[in-house]
Amino acid sequence: MPVAAIVDNYRGERLDALANFHGNQILYLGWDHHLMFCSPVALPVPPDMPFGKVIGELMPGAFSLHPEFGQIDWSGVVWHLNGEPFTPDMDKGLAEQGIDHKSIVRFATPGLDGIGGSGS
């Protein structure tokens, strides 16, 4: 029973279907142990955007206000895609490497654990 309804076979409108985002998909980005950013962020991005742009453009826009942002060693970053360990390919598009609509990309920066090591 996918819903309790007064009619049979009720089907809800998919309000966030990929087709509703004008050619973009939604990408969520979260920086582990840096909760000065209170939650992960949501961004509309083209599905064929190369991952390199996530680091080069989206990350600075979202996270550069943090004093540790400039110290990130991007080669040592630990990545998760929808909860699974993941190694991004900088040149390939997002969709091509399995980062589909409403996927979560999380990154941890070993050695950088937030303001005074507090996770903030």
Add this chain to the structure above:
Amino acid sequence: MTARKLNLKDKYRLLTRDLEWEYSYRDYEEIFKQESFEGIKITDWSKWEDPFRLTMDAYWKYQAEKEKKLYAIFDAFAQNNGQQNVADARYVNAIKLFLTGVSPLEYQAYNGFAHVGRQFGGVGARVACQMQSLDELRHVQTQIHAMSHYNKHFDGFQDFSHMHDRVWYLSVPKSFFDDARSAGPFEFMVAIGFSFEYVLTNLLFVPFMSGAAYNGDMATVTFGFSAQSDEARHMTLGLEIIKFMLEQHEDNVPIVQRWINKWLWRGYRVLTLVAMMMDYMLPNKVMSWQESFEVYFEEAASALFKDLARYGIKMPDYAATAIAEKEHLSHQAWSIFYNYGHAAAFHTWLPTEEEMDWLSEKYPNTFDKYYRPRYEQWRRMEEAGERYYNPTLPMLCQTCQIPMGFTDMDDPTLVSYRQSEYDGDRYNFCSDGCKDIFDFEPEKYVQSWLPVHQIYQGHCGGAEMEDVLGGYYRINLGTDNLDYKGSPDEARWNDWHGLETAEEKLKKAS
């Protein structure tokens, strides 16, 4: 000869249950067509115990008396310039949050109870719901009247009902009630009548009303007192509907249990707003969120569930998560609003040194370890003239619609992520509670109107933040939003009391 005056019991019977009639030319199922689709089995409506024992004429009389007293105090508050006597102008922001976030729920409750008051086959339940419906309408009216005085002297009150329907954080309470009202009549009663009005109401009203009393807001305190006797009746109805369903048929037990699990979790998530109000928005603190949660949820609910155990009902599993979160909730919530203070219709601010010390004392296990360093960093940024605002829109939970600011209780420095795949799409959640609710009825929650996604789909006034915040939400930018420091509210307050801002003092000195 019959007595000229009826005793109360007979009068009640004649003026409520005797208003029912036999349905002679239409089928019962056709008249009460929403009574059975949820799977609840009612075998005998006459077993319903009337919780209110009030007839309409007595109801009007009592309520009219209460209104007279209430409005006399509102008048006195206005004539005495009561707005100048609150503890501090920061306090008024708690009231802005109440008017935009909670008062419209009273109106939704009025609609909801009027609706279910038509759907039940039992006349006792119908009459009780209709009376509660009228109470709720009275509550929204008196709240608007109580707070209208503040609208003359502070920013952010002017468009509360428009904002309730549109502003991102107000989608949290709004979608909570939309969820309840679009459910069947029995689920609505468990959602609002039982979970909210019976179990959680003290966590909402006691903090707000005692907060008002501690902070010199006589208008709101008086409203609270006036609503109190209504609330007592509502609690009785909430408990009666649960016991009635459980006693009618054993097949009802698992359905009711699932609804209790769902709605206590949904309600608790909405009360996140109360947590931050108590710990961060009241200049004179009443008690901490944690203390209040222990008294009004942990103690009260464990007694209640002990009582319900004889029906086979147990405490929801998610209660353990809520209990673990009590040392974190308010800090995470205020962080969210501090991050997005440019997009809120009230002011936010950093806690003062004194306030931080109070938080350290109240939250010895968590505040200094996880949250103080964050505020200290934000203070450094503020002192450098760069007050921190998050430049990117947040990820929201598909069910509760709150930004994903809650953390894993095994590691409170990591966001709690949950995900489901349904019909080819991903859906994301802040907790097991929110994920389970989706997984059970995905066709309902695929329809969530998530404010951030709606902005990205172009449905909220335009692509620029000014279009969304100013145009679509009707926040007066630079006036209603941003930090309390430097706001017109602060300037007016200082003017009334002959105070100087830190900036002005600095200017004079130099």
